[in-house]
Amino acid sequence: MRTRIGTRLILGAGLATALVIGGMAVAVLRTHGAQLMAERTRSADQLSETIKSSTHFDMMENRRENLHRQIRAVGGLQEQGIRKVRVFNKEGRVMFSSAGEEIGTSLDIKGEACYVCHAEGRPLERLEIQARARTFRAPDGTRVLGLINPIPNEPSCYTAACHAHSPKQSLLGVLDVNVSLAEVDEEIARSRAVIAGSAVLAILAGSFILWWLNRRLVVRPVKALVAGTKRVGEGDLATTIPVSGRHELGQLAGAFNAMTQRLAETQRQLTQADKLASVGRLAAGVAHEINNPLTGVLSYASLLRKRLTDDASACEDLDVIVRETVRCRGIIRDLLDFARPAAPARKTMDLNEVVRRAVSVVMVQLSLNHVDLSLDLAEDLPTVHADANQIQQVVVNLLLNAADAIGGGGGRIRAITQSATAGSIEFLLEDSGRGIPAEDLPRIFEPFFTTKGNQGTGLGLAVSWGIVEAHGGTLEVQSEQGQGTRFTLRLPTSPDAPGLSPSPSIPSPS
Numbered sequence: 001m002r003t004r005i006g007t008r009l010i011l012g013a014g015l016a017t018a019l020v021i022g023g024m025a026v027a028v029l030r031t032h033g034a035q036l037m038a039e040r041t042r043s044a045d046q047l048s049e050t051i052k053s054s055t056h057f058d059m060m061e062n063r064r065e066n067l068h069r070q071i072r073a074v075g076g077l078q079e080q081g082i083r084k085v086r087v088f089n090k091e092g093r094v095m096f097s098s099a100g101e102e103i104g105t106s107l108d109i110k111g112e113a114c115y116v117c118h119a120e121g122r123p124l125e126r127l128e129i130q131a132r133a134r135t136f137r138a139p140d141g142t143r144v145l146g147l148i149n150p151i152p153n154e155p156s157c158y159t160a161a162c163h164a165h166s167p168k169q170s171l172l173g174v175l176d177v178n179v180s181l182a183e184v185d186e187e188i189a190r191s192r193a194v195i196a197g198s199a200v201l202a203i204l205a206g207s208f209i210l211w212w213l214n215r216r217l218v219v220r221p222v223k224a225l226v227a228g229t230k231r232v233g234e235g236d237l238a239t240t241i242p243v244s245g246r247h248e249l250g251q252l253a254g255a256f257n258a259m260t261q262r263l264a265e266t267q268r269q270l271t272q273a274d275k276l277a278s279v280g281r282l283a284a285g286v287a288h289e290i291n292n293p294l295t296g297v298l299s300y301a302s303l304l305r306k307r308l309t310d311d312a313s314a315c316e317d318l319d320v321i322v323r324e325t326v327r328c329r330g331i332i333r334d335l336l337d338f339a340r341p342a343a344p345a346r347k348t349m350d351l352n353e354v355v356r357r358a359v360s361v362v363m364v365q366l367s368l369n370h371v372d373l374s375l376d377l378a379e380d381l382p383t384v385h386a387d388a389n390q391i392q393q394v395v396v397n398l399l400l401n402a403a404d405a406i407g408g409g410g411g412r413i414r415a416i417t418q419s420a421t422a423g424s425i426e427f428l429l430e431d432s433g434r435g436i437p438a439e440d441l442p443r444i445f446e447p448f449f450t451t452k453g454n455q456g457t458g459l460g461l462a463v464s465w466g467i468v469e470a471h472g473g474t475l476e477v478q479s480e481q482g483q484g485t486r487f488t489l490r491l492p493t494s495p496d497a498p499g500l501s502p503s504p505s506i507p508s509p510s
Contacts, residue, residue: 009214014207021206025199032191036184040145041133047074048149048177051085059151064096071096083144084178087151095173135181143181148174221249228256237264287332294332298325344387344470351417351425351491352377354388358395359415362403369403370410377417382425382493386471391491394464394475398429398487401460405433405485420490424473427489436479444477 051074058066067087075085075098086097092107134146151173224241231239237260241253305318355377366373402413416428436444445465468475472492479485 009218010207010210013210014203017206017210018203021199021202025195028195029188029192033184033188036187037145037181040179040181040184041129041147044133044145044147044177044179045129045149047082047179048147048175051177052149052151052175067096072098072100074098081180081183082177083138083180084176086176087173088176089173138180143185145179145181147177147179149177150174217245217247217249220244221253225249225253225256228260232260232263237267291329291332294325294328298322298329301325344390344467346385346387346471348383349386349388349391350381350383351391351427352381354392355395355415355417355427358392358399361392361396362399365400366403366413369406369408371403371406371413372411373413373415375415377415378419381417382419384425384491384493386491387467390467391471394467394489395427395429397460397464398489402429402431402433402485405431405435407433423494424490424492427491428486429489430484430486432484435481435483435485436477437481441477441479445475 071085088094094102132148138144228239228241240257243250243253301321308314411432414430420426474490476488
């Protein structure tokens, strides 16, 4: 049978609380009972001292009748708890008693009333009050406190003319006072009931508080975590758990929410990657199938253009066909480059020379757009082990994108090469174009995403990113709308160096 952790916690804490409170209750009851007994013993001792004082002169003058009368009078105060008063000599013979039938009888010196004095074989002259007290059960079942009080042989006794005792005799007799403990037992019973009731209430109250705290701080958060975990296991990655506080379970709920968000993002990226892979395979197939008939269209259009030199209208139409066919062939080439990127043919290359060749390719288009290009190429730049043609394709794409961002109104482009830290070199391209909106920055390396409208395919930066990643480098972008854009291409200088970009994820804007 499964037991909840909260139930175990409550049972354990409740048992510990019960043991602690029960132990305290027993200790309090014992202490209270001992205090009541000590108080009752002191009262009995004071009573015996009072009786000794009041009968002192009657004993000295041997007025036995007065002694009998006083002892019977004191012994008759049963409403005050006095059960019996008696005097017996050192041999144990009862000389005076409030119970007349005991007079003249002898007690066993080994009995309860005499043993404390005769335990050593001789009477003790002085005993502490606790040693002179005893408790026993009366025939009616009531507990009784018996207190003996020795009657010493004083000088007034052994020098008296009436019945002088020997000076060698230290003890004349013993006064025995029996007091009922019924009131003490009733008080102890009441205290036991009150303390037991208080202990039970304290245990119940403590258990209820523990139950409430456990339900609020443990059961509910754990239940929410279990339910959330089950929903995540069923595939619901949008599950969130309310953070109930700043304690450990609240931190666990926050970590759970962060985990589900990361899982959802990872799932989204995997789904996107799968879609892109499917699109890539589809694009490769379509491009391959279209490329052959497109080549035929381009060949026949070019041939007709050469034959119809006298028909100006037909020539213009054929020029449009040729131009658009060439454009389609470029798009197909980009699709093939994206879908089936070729492995880089790595050789030692000079990045400055690659940049100069790329600039020569696009210089005409830059001049038509009135773009001022400045080169700031570092001297003694370390060589890199890379595919020069692929890196040139990346630089050309970046230059063309910068020219498109500037538009026909003119602007500035600055190309920079420099050494970077961690054994790498950098190519920086800065333009004064319109910039990229902040919401578009995370997506600019996604395939088919473009900010050029119908003028772009959205594959240039995606292909560039794949080339750079294949070389173990990074391609980053910084841009602010209206303030221009800066791309940073970073390549490792050592052919055996690990990739500078440990993850193929799309970089965030700096």
